[in-house]
Amino acid sequence: MPMSDEEIFEKVKETLVDALGVDDDEVTPDATLTGDLGAESIDFLDIVFRLEKTFSIKIPRGELFPDNILNNPEFVQNGKLTATGLAQLKQRMPHADFTNFEQDPDINKMAELFRVQTIVNYVKTKVA
Amino acid sequence: MRWIWIDRFIEFVPGKRAVAVKNISLAEEHLHDHWEAYPVMPASLMIEGMAQTAGILVGQARDFKEKVILAKITRAEFDDVAVPGDQLSYDATIENVAPEAASTKGIVLKNGQPFGRVDLMFSHIDNNLGGLKFPEENFVFTGQFERLVAPFLEQASG
Numbered sequence: 362m363p364m365s366d367e368e369i370f371e372k373v374k375e376t377l378v379d380a381l382g383v384d385d386d387e388v389t390p391d392a393t394l395t396g397d398l399g400a401e402s403i404d405f406l407d408i409v410f411r412l413e414k415t416f417s418i419k420i421p422r423g424e425l426f427p428d429n430i431l432n433n434p435e436f437v438q439n440g441k442l443t444a445t446g447l448a449q450l451k452q453r454m455p456h457a458d459f460t461n462f463e464q465d466p467d468i469n470k471m472a473e474l475f476r477v478q479t480i481v482n483y484v485k486t487k488v489a
Numbered sequence: 490m491r492w493i494w495i496d497r498f499i500e501f502v503p504g505k506r507a508v509a510v511k512n513i514s515l516a517e518e519h520l521h522d523h524w525e526a527y528p529v530m531p532a533s534l535m536i537e538g539m540a541q542t543a544g545i546l547v548g549q550a551r552d553f554k555e556k557v558i559l560a561k562i563t564r565a566e567f568d569d570v571a572v573p574g575d576q577l578s579y580d581a582t583i584e585n586v587a588p589e590a591a592s593t594k595g596i597v598l599k600n601g602q603p604f605g606r607v608d609l610m611f612s613h614i615d616n617n618l619g620g621l622k623f624p625e626e627n628f629v630f631t632g633q634f635e636r637l638v639a640p641f642l643e644q645a646s647g
Contacts, residue, residue: 379563380563403560403561403590403610403612404561406587406589406590406610407561407563407592407610410584410585410587410592413585414584422587422588422589
């Protein structure tokens with residue numbers, strides 16, 4: 362039987378509490394990983410390791426948290442994602458909500474794509 | 490000089506688990522200031538002892554080709570203090586090794602009794618840090634570290 366959204370969220374929450382040392386009530390679906398929960402780069406790997414174990418899934422590198430976007434001049438110009446860059450990122454992150462970000466794809470605001478719900482959405486596609 | 494915080498390995502299972510011991514001695518000067526009236530082993534140095542035990546385990550898993558750097562103290566809890574005359578054991582197990590990083594779980598024992606838990610993450614820095622370049626030579630695993638583990642590896646290779 363597939364896991365319910367709620368079960369996935371609870372397990373993701375537990376994972377983030379352990380990986381980031383945050384309190385239960387800080388982990389809301391809307392919380393951003395870096396801004397609200399204080400995640401740093403090594404934490405993203407820690408989160409990937411833990412999700413793989415918790416859900417018995419394989420997470421190919423760059424799939425949950427895409428890499429090689431910001432260092433490509435075709436994708437970034439003047440601190441913003443180009444139309445091509447944005448399209449590329451959307452294609453690679455179907456699990457993220459781009460509603461706000463695509464209004465102003467400033468790379469400094471990219472962190473807002475990485476929310477707790479983003480992880481939940483991603484895990485859903487893996488355990489389905 | 491490297492500040493080495495483990496005396497020797499007593500178990501080393503490549504790619505899986507390592508146990509190192511550290512005998513705490515009042516001859517160690519840092520204990521005279523920490524503290525004069527009541528010398529105790531600083532928790533930070535017990536974390537370093539675990540980092541060296543686990544870091545060598547992680548390094549050996551990739552044949553000492555990666556530069557393994559402590560990147561995150563995921564957990565560090567101690568229920569008690571350790572004082573001169575105590576023997577510490579750092580029991581480290583590899584949880585994950587990926588191209589760019591590794592994670593370990595560890596138990597710290599005092600005279601054979603568990604009293605602390607230290608979980609760590611290590612970065613393989615050549616595969617990380619946004620493409621920054623580091624010196625070719627492996628400045629992490631120099632002779633002293635390798636000599637600590639050498640007897641076990643010789644044994645394993647027959």
